[in-house]
Amino acid sequence: MRGGAFLLAANAVAALAAMASEPPAARYPSPIELVISPDGSRLYALCEGTDEVVTYDLGSGRILHRTPVGRVPKSLALSPDAKHLYVANSWSDTISDLDTSSLQVVRTLPAGFEPNAAISDREGRFLFVANRLSNDVSVVDLASGLESKRLLAGRGAAYLTLSPDGSRIYCTHIYPNIAKFRATPESEITVIDAARQVVAERYRLHNAAGVFHVAVSADGRLGMAAQMRPKNLVPLAHVEHGWVIGNSISLFGEDVGEVVQISIDELDRYYTPPFAIAMARDKSVAYVSTTGSDSVTVIDIGRLLALIRTLSPAERRALANDLSASANYVVARVPVGHGPKGLTLSPDGKRLYVANRTGDTISVIDTAARRVVSDLSLGGPATLTPERRGERLFFNAGFAFHGHFGCANCHIEATFDGLSWDLEPDGFGKDYVDNRLLEDVADTAPFKWNGANPNLETECGPRTEKFFYRSESYDGWQLNDLVSFIKSIPLRPNRYRNGELTxxxxxxxxxxxxxxxxxxxxxxxxxxxxxxxxxxxxxxxxxxxxxxxxxxxxxxxxxxxxxxxxxxxxxxxxxxxxxxxxxxxxxxxxxxxxxxxxxxxxxxxxxxxxxxxxx
Amino acid sequence: MRTILTLLLVLAPAAAATGGRPDMPTYRWENFTTENGLPDNHVFNVAVDGKRVWAATENGLGLYENGKWKVYRPEDGLTHRAVLYVAPDKRTGDVWIATMGGLSRFSAGRFDTYTQLTSGLANDVVYGVAVQGDDVWVATAAGGSRLNTRTGQWSLFNERNTPMYEIWTYAVNATPSKVYYAVWGGGVLEYDVKTERWKDYNDPDGETEMVLYKDQGLIHEITTSVSYMEKEKILWVATYFGASRYDGRNWKNFLEKDSGLPSNFLNQVKGVDGNHAWFSTDKGLAYYDGENWAVYRPALDTHKPEMLVRDAAGNVTRVETATAPAHHYVLGVDFDGDDIWVATAKGLSHGIRMK
CATH class of the missing domain: 1.10.760.10 (Cytochrome c-like domain)
Structure with a gap:
């Protein structure tokens, strides 16, 4: 009770502090990742909409500082001694090195094309940077500040985590590796030997695409990666049977042996797309944010591992498509704010903080009660523009039958998914279509590869309702908002055009x-x-x-x-x-x-x- | 670094006579064939990569590690079964593989393929590959190609933008300052990294197989291999009609008749430094220490193991040995500390240094 009262008070203070410390005008903060200091006193929220790190004092609930970083930052990580915060600036192709004492950026480090994540080795000597557009991992010498080499990662290299013993770095990627036409999507977890700075292994993630965060348990025996399993080779005609996208976790490590993929969906409800994972230090539970479902899924790891141990190898392989399996290990779905992305646990494990990207808040979850007990505000415009409302719709999966998927499942983070789909119920093998980038589409009508849709309203409205969602779709206002957002999606910098042509x-x-x-x-x-x-x-x-x-x-x-x-x-x-x-x-x-x-x-x-x- | 230093120290002072015979290195040879795991007995080349040894064979890529062979073929993702050359990237641990059907990159179990259809590669017949930082240089039957692995940009080098009158590039050697192509029928092509300029070296008496001007230039236009010693700025060249050494000013050529080379037909040369080199010939493996020569092979007539030692004065001594490389037709070598690995037409050989 006392804790609850404190949180309410802290929340009020936080709200006041937020008002006193507003983000850059007219931009929505869009918190995407969170990191907490080892002593639990500070929470760092990375805001990709306002290009800043917002530092909270968790004791007072106040915002301490807003630190500008590079453009469209995507993730952040603390150095081993917690004296530095490394921020991956995806549109600047740089890493901001932020001094956590002064809360100032003290230097800018190089990276590849569109750095999505950066993490230090355990000694704090080298920084590993996942580059989303150059599909590799940069190794940066922190003493000299120079990049020493690149390691080949999966396509759309995305998120990194360090094993507790410091020996391995695991890297995911959000687009499946390029393969033969109409082949099953294949992804991987790239395993880097941190000492030798070479790729040691690649864990194959069969039929996986859109792999986001990866986490490793404190004992180093269990790894978990959040991912989707697209069913793009069959016509998108069986939404009601779950034949569009499966939402799953890939498990790896000594606890499971070979990679095991598990579903987090249910027979009549989907939780999509799984984005970030946090595991309790005692490995009792794992928390998974599901952006389109505005919730956090709680997995009982003990029950999960117990189930897996009873299964034969063939049964383990089938687990990812078994929509009834999650009843064995999913113990709660915690509703949070709009578009939950990054999450982090307090050092004592009693609080889980969730960044609600399109809600501009941070949900604070009491992990014992498994419910949100307060919200921290990031500030931002008080009113929602049509574009912002449309963005919420774009990232929401609530319109499809059983909440199966939303726009952002295929247009990952408003881009594309690297897949060829058989979208319409026109029979098997008719009109395969490649997914297209949504940036810069506003003035490119008509739409669809056959040009059948004269405008985005048709493309996103009746078409989506009839062929995709199989349920009542957007109303007129919502459709206008959605289209406004799509038309506002900015074009990312071109990395191959530097002034004069070569x-x-x-x-x-x-x-x-x-x-x-x-x-x-x-x-x-x-x-x-x-x-x-x-x-x-x-x-x-x-x-x-x-x-x-x-x-x-x-x-x-x-x-x-x-x-x-x-x-x-x-x-x-x-x-x-x-x-x-x-x-x-x-x-x-x-x-x-x-x-x-x-x-x-x-x-x-x-x-x-x-x-x-x-x- | 320590390994290289050790090798240099051991190989350098080889002139001390043993009963009048130069004290050349000796080896105990262990041979691998398909019977003990090699993918194929026709071994086109070999690359030593720390504790890993890669064998480029006619029917697959072999990896020797922890005493066992692992074989990679097209069903594993390799672009073509006929592997002609392997170039490990020491920095990243990746391996670049030249095949008769394109270029493959092997990285921790994953193959990425580059062909003339799927990428900017000039031609699918890839004879050689070399890694130079973030650049990968490729020798193909239609000229040279360079892939920048950071940007994905391909640059092609051929008769239109280099002094390459013949585009059949047969081997490439890349160092931080220079890149050399052995152009089969077109001599040697040099690329200066700093100036980005090309220069060609040719046989002054043309394509004739007669040697009219020995030591006045490259020994022959049909070159098969180049090996540049950056520290000493020495270029070694192998041809089908002898070998050459170039110090930037003077050429010195080696022929069977006036050197310890067992044959003028050379498949490869690999320098140890500016004065020491290994020559892969159709009649045995030859080593040159700057003055003296040694040849390692099964005897051409009896097939018994033998070692021929030729001193600076031209005196040749036949030394019987207990073991020899798998065959006298040698296609390539690579080093591993004191040891040497040898690709032959009938197996892969591991030379374990005895003294």
Missing amino acids: PAQERGKVIFERTRRKNGTPIPAKNQCAVCHSGPHYTNQQLADVGTGKPTDRSPLIDTPQLTNVVLTGPYLHDGSARSLEEIWTVFNPQDTHGVTNDLQKDELNDLIEYLKTL
């Missing part, structure tokens, strides 16, 4: 814009790159038959896609059949129907691709 990019630009073949004969307008891919978004917004249609397509006419940041979004073509930009022309353009490329030397094709990367 000589290779310049040569590629000439090829892109050419009107004649190398032998001097004219190229018909409809077959010139720069005609169809014209305008500010590199699309003329017309349908075209470029010869890439397959027998599985009902029509060879394809919507001309925009090319902005095209380098990020493989696989390519409307059905995702081209694994790389090269294959668009080396494999799928034998008759020069998708631009004229067969008179090009290989190095000229490489130049064209170098230019495309800059768009």
Whole structure:
């Protein structure tokens, strides 16, 4: 009772403090990750919307300081001595080194393309940085501040955790590794030998995609990674049977031996997508935030391990698709705020803090009672704009049948998922479609690969309701909000365009814009790159038959896609059949129907691709 | 570093005579074939990577570790079964694999593939590969390729942007300052990392197999291997018609008739330093210490193990030994401290240094 009273008081103080210490004007803080100091006195909240670290004094509940960091920070981690906080600035391609005494950034460290997470080794000598767009892990010498090497990670390298003994670093990735067309998605946990700074192992996560946080128990014997299991190879016609996306945890380590994937869904309710994981120090329970379900799932680890020990290897492999299994080990679903992302436990394990990204609050959960006892506010605009309301809808899974999934399940963090889907109930194997990036789509109508939807309202409204959610979908106001948000999704910086074009990019630009073949004969307008891919978004917004249609397509006419940041979004073509930009022309353009490329030397094709990367 | 230093110390002062015969290194040879786990007996090359040994064979990639062989083939993700060269990246622990069907990157059990269709690689016939920091240099049947692993950018080098009149690049050797290509039929191509400029070295008497101008240039245009010793700025070159050593000013060529080379037909040269090198020939493995030569092989006639030692004066001594490399047709070597690993046409050999 006393604790509760204190929290209420603290909450009131926090609210006042928040009012006195507002974030940058008109921006929503969007807290995405949390870290607590080892003594439990401070909570650090990373706000990707306002590019800052907000430091709370948990004793008083007051905000101590707001520390500006780089653009769109994605995660933060304390150094072993807790004197430094490392913040991965995903759009700045840097790491902010924040002194926890002064709460100031004392230096900026290098990283690869779009750093998503950074973690120090146990000695505090090297920093490991997961780079989401360069698909690797940077090793940065903290003494010199220089990057020494890159290690190959999975596609969309995302989150890191250090084993308790300091020997291993585990890295996840949010996009499945590029594979053969229509193959089952494959992901991995990249296991790095921290001392040798090499990749020691890769744990295969079969049929997994969208792998987010990874955590390891204090005894080092159990690892857990939050992930989705997309069922993209069958028509999206069985929402009611769970045949769209499974929400699961991959278990690894001595406690389980081979990787075991478990479902956290129920027969008639889904908890999606699992994002962050925190394990109690005594390994009694694990907490999993599920962003689209506005809740935290509580797993009884003892019951879970007991169940697994009773299962044969074949039964263990089936566990991920068994929607009844979670009844054995999921012991609570704790409702929290909007869009829960990162979470952290207090050192004594009595409080769980959850960052509600689209709610701009932090839920404080009493872990014994398993309920929210207070909220900490991050401040931000008092009113919600249509875009912000739409963002909440985008990340919410409540509209689909049984809360199965939302926009952000496939458009992960408003991007894409790297998968080819069989979306509509038009029969098996008809009209496979590659998932497209949502950035920069506002002025690129029509929508859908066959151009059937004249505007985003149609794309996101009736279509979603009929083909995806299979339940009553957004009302008119909500649809307007959702579309407003989608149109507002900013375009991330292009990493391949640094001022002047390089000589290779310049040569590629000439090829892109050419009107004649190398032998001097004219190229018909409809077959010139720069005609169809014209305008500010590199699309003329017309349908075209470029010869890439397959027998599985009902029509060879394809919507001309925009090319902005095209380098990020493989696989390519409307059905995702081209694994790389090269294959668009080396494999799928034998008759020069998708631009004229067969008179090009290989190095000229490489130049064209170098230019495309800059768009 | 310690291993390299040890090797240099052991190999350097080899001139001391033993009964008038130079004191050349001797080895006990252990041979591997398919009978004890090697993927195939046709071993195109070998790479020593700490405690791992990689065998590039005609039918798969072999990894020798902890006394056992593990075999990788296309069903495991390798791009092609015929593996021609292997280049470990000491920094990352990854291994780059040149095959007859593209380039593979092996990283902790995962293969990533690069072919002329899926990537910017010039050609799928990949003879050689070398790692230089974040850059991977590739020798293909259609010129050189370079992949920047940070940006994914491919750069191709051929007759259009280098002095490469023949594009059949057969081997590549990359160091921090220089990159050398052995161009089969086109001599040697040098890339200066600092200036980003190319320079070619050719046989002054052209493509003829006659040696009109010995020591006035590269011994022959049909080059098969290059090995640059950055510290001493010495380039070793192997050709099908002899070997060459270049110090940046002067060439010195080695032929069977006037050196300890057992044959002019060389598949590979690998320098230890500016004065010591190993030569892989069709008639045995040769070692040169700057003055004297030693050849290790099964005798060409009796097939009994033998070692030939040639002193600086040209005196040749045949030394009977208990063991020899698996075959006299040698395709490549690599070092592991005092030990040497040898790829031959009929197996892989591990030379354990005796003295």
